[in-house]
Amino acid sequence: MGSAGRASTVVCSVFLITALLLKIHLAAADDEKVDLKEHAEHFYGSNQDNKDGDCPESDGENGISEESDTTLEREKEVPVKLTRLDGVQVGHIQEINLTPGRSHSLHTVNMKPLIFEIPDFFSNEECQHIIRLGQEQGLEVSSTHQITADNTLRLLDTNGDQRLSLQEMRRTIEDGYDIYLNDDDIREMYFRLKLDPNQDDFISRSESSGLKVRQLAAYIKDLVSKNPIKKSRYSEQTWIYPDRTKDDLVAEFQRRLLKLTRLPEQLINKYSFFQVVKYGPHGHYNAHLDSAGDTKGLPCCHLVTTKKCRICRYMTIMVYLNDVEEGGETAFVVANNDTFSDQTLRNSGNINLNNHCRESKLHVRPQKGKAVIWYNHFIDEETGWFGDVDNFTWHGGCPVIKGEKWIMNRWICASNDREVDLA
Numbered sequence: 001m002g003s004a005g006r007a008s009t010v011v012c013s014v015f016l017i018t019a020l021l022l023k024i025h026l027a028a029a030d031d032e033k034v035d036l037k038e039h040a041e042h043f044y045g046s047n048q049d050n051k052d053g054d055c056p057e058s059d060g061e062n063g064i065s066e067e068s069d070t071t072l073e074r075e076k077e078v079p080v081k082l083t084r085l086d087g088v089q090v091g092h093i094q095e096i097n098l099t100p101g102r103s104h105s106l107h108t109v110n111m112k113p114l115i116f117e118i119p120d121f122f123s124n125e126e127c128q129h130i131i132r133l134g135q136e137q138g139l140e141v142s143s144t145h146q147i148t149a150d151n152t153l154r155l156l157d158t159n160g161d162q163r164l165s166l167q168e169m170r171r172t173i174e175d176g177y178d179i180y181l182n183d184d185d186i187r188e189m190y191f192r193l194k195l196d197p198n199q200d201d202f203i204s205r206s207e208s209s210g211l212k213v214r215q216l217a218a219y220i221k222d223l224v225s226k227n228p229i230k231k232s233r234y235s236e237q238t239w240i241y242p243d244r245t246k247d248d249l250v251a252e253f254q255r256r257l258l259k260l261t262r263l264p265e266q267l268i269n270k271y272s273f274f275q276v277v278k279y280g281p282h283g284h285y286n287a288h289l290d291s292a293g294d295t296k297g298l299p300c301c302h303l304v305t306t307k308k309c310r311i312c313r314y315m316t317i318m319v320y321l322n323d324v325e326e327g328g329e330t331a332f333v334v335a336n337n338d339t340f341s342d343q344t345l346r347n348s349g350n351i352n353l354n355n356h357c358r359e360s361k362l363h364v365r366p367q368k369g370k371a372v373i374w375y376n377h378f379i380d381e382e383t384g385w386f387g388d389v390d391n392f393t394w395h396g397g398c399p400v401i402k403g404e405k406w407i408m409n410r411w412i413c414a415s416n417d418r419e420v421d422l423a
């Protein structure tokens with residue numbers, strides 16, 4: 001090998017070891033669905049065409065009056081709009097009525113992105129009850145992407161200098177496998193796999209030709225099995241489907257969401273499943289967006305069964321179900337920053353909350369029963385419906401240092417197609 005004759009072919013295919021990326025779903029439909037649910041937040045809902053949310057317009061009781069239906073008989077085309085609660089300013093408190101006989105207050109925690117808290121959204125007993133539901137159903141280890149040995153991997157030579165720095169290799173592995181290594185892990189990997197013979201911390205073009213993706217994938221898989229802390233998500237979880245249970249509290253939760261959000265009932269009733277998650281010591285979830293923003297062309301995952309789709313979650317409602325002894329904050333990594341740059345964020349390493357929790361700009365402390373609420377998307381000014389993703393909502397869970405952390409996650413889905421959403 002090493003003869004000059006190879007040079008031209010190498011030049012042609014430069015740094016691309018084919019772009020099949022990782023295959024989350026090669027497999028047959030049913031397996032896939034089970035799998036998808038385990039993919040933490042990443043793909044869900046494609047198997048949910050539960051039509052039980054087909055409610056006729058019902059704005060009545062909740063004081064939601066988007067439409068002036070009496071006066072506008074003729075032109076009934078006053079479109080329903082998405083709602084967004086008014087934060088007013090940080091520290092603002094509004095009394096709200098979510099359930100008879102109890103009062104709740106809505107606190108504005110942040111404006112950019114807009115984040116609210118509701119202390120005691122659930123009572124102690126209610127928290128206990130939700131945890132029990134999760135336990136009864138059985139928790140499964142959360143996985144994000146599966147590492148399979150036949151993967152191909154896209155090497156991210158972001159600055160185009162024809163070689164991979166440690167940082168670029170770190171990004172490559174993050175993007176390809178959703179695994180978060182540090183520089184020492186990468187050096188160790190180079191050493192074990194004999195990837196960087198001259199040990200200059202760069203993988204040059206000729207060194208990269210010795211890189212076997214299978215071998216790399218197998219190495220990482222093994223590393224993570226011994227060190228689950230390297231995973232983007234280290235937790236256990238289960239899904240609860242309101243339409244498959246007669247549980248009173250689950251139904252009550254739906255009613256509270258309707259009153260809280262003042263969104264059309266259809267949006268609350270459809271795709272209403274939620275996640276109960278437990279994080280043990282070291283448990284964390286690296287920063288991410290709950291919804292996809294930069295893939296406008298794709299259909300929303302909750303509306304299709306195809307693999308190519310994007311997650312469309314208008315709102316997130318997260319409730320802490322216990323008090324965490326230490327750690328476990330929800331961190332909004334770029335909150336209140338002047339501008340947002342995806343590149344800067346990724347290069348900062350602050351996505352990795354296992355190591356960089358403190359660098360986040362805003363931390364919300366776990367507190368039993370407290371709900372944290374935010375909007376992953378803006379409202380489109382023209383349509384009054386699903387708008388751009390709010391890049392300042394990048395967030396994750398800091399490591400639990402002492403004790404355990406239980407939360408529930410509920411998302412309210414919407415799409416760019418109002419008719420479909422309201423059907």
Ligand SMILES: *[C@@H]1O[C@H](CO)[C@@H](O)[C@H](O)[C@H]1NC(C)=O
Pocket residue numbers: 334337338339340341342344345348
């Ligand atoms: C935070 O804002 C500064 C100033 O505008 C900008 O240079 C930087 O890229 C931003 N950081 C992120 C992570 O977007």
Ligand SMILES: *[C@@H]1O[C@H](CO)[C@@H](O)[C@H](O)[C@H]1NC(C)=O
Pocket residue numbers: 293294340341342343388389390391
């Ligand atoms: C959010 O960030 C993405 C990725 O950098 C960018 O393409 C998009 O335009 C940003 N969205 C908004 C509304 O600024």
